[in-house]
Amino acid sequence: MTFAASPPVAPQSAGLPPLPTTEWRNLPAAQQPAWPDADATGRVQDALSLAPALTAPADVRRLASALAHVGAGRAFLVQAGDCAEPLGSQGLAAVGGKHRILGEMAETVSQGSGRPTVTIGRIAGQYAKPRSRPEETVDGRVLPVYRGDMVNCHLPDEAARVPDPTRMLTAYATARAVLNELHLIAHRTASSLVSWEQQRGPGQQLPTRSWDGSLRSVLKNYGQTVEVAGAWTRTGMWTSHEALLLDYEQCLVRRDSHTGEHYLLSTHLPWIGERTRQIDGAHVSFLARVANPVAVKIGPSTRPEDLVALCARLDPHRRPGRLTLITRFGAGQVRDVLPRLVEAVRSAGHDPVWVCDPMHGNTVTTAGGIKTRRMSDVLDETAGFFEVMFRAEQWPGGVHLEVAGGPVTECIGDGGPRTEEGLGRAYQTLCDPRLNDNQALLAARHVAELLAKG
Numbered sequence: 001m002t003f004a005a006s007p008p009v010a011p012q013s014a015g016l017p018p019l020p021t022t023e024w025r026n027l028p029a030a031q032q033p034a035w036p037d038a039d040a041t042g043r044v045q046d047a048l049s050l051a052p053a054l055t056a057p058a059d060v061r062r063l064a065s066a067l068a069h070v071g072a073g074r075a076f077l078v079q080a081g082d083c084a085e086p087l088g089s090q091g092l093a094a095v096g097g098k099h100r101i102l103g104e105m106a107e108t109v110s111q112g113s114g115r116p117t118v119t120i121g122r123i124a125g126q127y128a129k130p131r132s133r134p135e136e137t138v139d140g141r142v143l144p145v146y147r148g149d150m151v152n153c154h155l156p157d158e159a160a161r162v163p164d165p166t167r168m169l170t171a172y173a174t175a176r177a178v179l180n181e182l183h184l185i186a187h188r189t190a191s192s193l194v195s196w197e198q199q200r201g202p203g204q205q206l207p208t209r210s211w212d213g214s215l216r217s218v219l220k221n222y223g224q225t226v227e228v229a230g231a232w233t234r235t236g237m238w239t240s241h242e243a244l245l246l247d248y249e250q251c252l253v254r255r256d257s258h259t260g261e262h263y264l265l266s267t268h269l270p271w272i273g274e275r276t277r278q279i280d281g282a283h284v285s286f287l288a289r290v291a292n293p294v295a296v297k298i299g300p301s302t303r304p305e306d307l308v309a310l311c312a313r314l315d316p317h318r319r320p321g322r323l324t325l326i327t328r329f330g331a332g333q334v335r336d337v338l339p340r341l342v343e344a345v346r347s348a349g350h351d352p353v354w355v356c357d358p359m360h361g362n363t364v365t366t367a368g369g370i371k372t373r374r375m376s377d378v379l380d381e382t383a384g385f386f387e388v389m390f391r392a393e394q395w396p397g398g399v400h401l402e403v404a405g406g407p408v409t410e411c412i413g414d415g416g417p418r419t420e421e422g423l424g425r426a427y428q429t430l431c432d433p434r435l436n437d438n439q440a441l442l443a444a445r446h447v448a449e450l451l452a453k454g
């Protein structure tokens with residue numbers, strides 16, 4: 001049996017408010033840049049609106065179906081990648097490392113859970129960043145803050161920090177190239193898996209991970225090898241990013257002529273960030289209207305009644321796989337804050353996918369001004385999330401991590417620098433500190449153990 005053969009998930013958009021509409025343009029939109037030239041921005045938007053979609057509705061629906069299986073406790077989700085992806089050749093060069101580490105993490109988790117792992121990258125679109133403050137001081141100079149490569153440049157220079165709308169075109173082109181690279185990697189991996197499959201001797205274990213997200217690869221709990229080659233012909237992982245920059249995202253909404261639904265085809269899974277999840281804000285209004293599965297980050301200040309309102313707005317028909325809640329409370333708060341939110345959501349009759357982001361509630365700044373995270377906090381918040389979920393008899397659906405896919409030194413602790421002094425060796429992130437390969441696998445093993453225990 002395969003997930004592909006499972007009953008199809010009902011169209012996500014049945015009963016959703018219609019598109020196209022510009023309603024969200026009249027609503028407050030937090031964290032948007034002030035483009036200096038409205039005409040230039042308009043020309044970029046015209047070009048983007050005519051450009052080919054980056055993802056396909058059928059693939060987006062397949063992800064919704066996979067997430068429905070996660071929600072039902074039949075699979076686990078690993079979502080990971082850069083905090084802020086770089087544009088251009090640098091972005092492209094990072095794809096192989098990301099694909100490799102996500103695959104290894106998924107395999108590790110599957111071995112612990114005995115379940116398939118749905119693998120989603122923070123990739124091919126994670127180019128815009130919300131920030132805590134509009135300005136920062138670098139070497140005594142006050143500068144507008146870096147807002148992601150799609151908006152401005154990270155270099156500490158006044159001119160470089162001016163928002164440039166043509167960056168949206170470069171972002172689109174980079175996302176396209178990254179997706180193409182993911183397809184090529186998936187094809188290569190498919191061929192080698194098929195030949196390995198043909199040569200393998202009796203009793204040899206098949207891999208359990210499902211790189212392509214279709215969950216049709218070799219799944220312990222789902223019977224025999226099924227159409228391995230067919231299953232590996234897509235991207236190798238699903239894509240996701242924070243749908244932050246509405247001037248870009250709204251240009252990539254397309255109507256699916258088969259179903260009449262409107263999809264945001266800049267990605268498979270768009271999410272709303274902690275800083276833009278206002279119930280009456282533009283981001284919620286926008287994503288409430290698209291047929292993709294959607295996610296929302298929720299921080300420690302989330303009130304149960306606000307979360308229930310968000311669930312009602314984003315998933316009024318309570319469709320399996322439609323809504324993912326990504327919790328990011330910090331190791332010190334997860335055990336206090338999460339139980340009431342889980343209870344409120346359950347009592348309101350919603351059944352979202354619950355995912356733990358043990359990174360964003362645990363960011364600290366060193367005395368020298370470097371942003372970092374401690375592995376001990378990352379592992380502790382993950383453990384707290386599992387404890388709370390198991391106690392509430394809810395499936396802990398997945399983890400959401402920032403990983404580099406290389407030997408960076410951005411987070412302190414096991415598998416990386418022991419102290420702050422070691423951070424400078426290979427601190428390369430454009431925004432938040434990411435796990436290196438050792439730390440990412442450590443986090444995956446930790447999850448595997450927690451799953452096996454639970």
Ligand SMILES: O=C[C@H](O)[C@H](O)COP(=O)(O)O
Binds near residue numbers: 129363431432
């Ligand atoms: O993830 C990226 C966010 O932009 C980040 O966590 C906020 O970072 P800041 O506090 O440095 O602005």
Ligand SMILES: C=C(OP(=O)(O)O)C(=O)O
Binds near residue numbers: 083297328
């Ligand atoms: C900004 C981010 O997260 P959050 O919205 O949870 O702060 C992020 O995921 O990079």
Ligand SMILES: [Mn+2]
Binds near residue numbers: 084402432
């Ligand atoms: Mn981040």
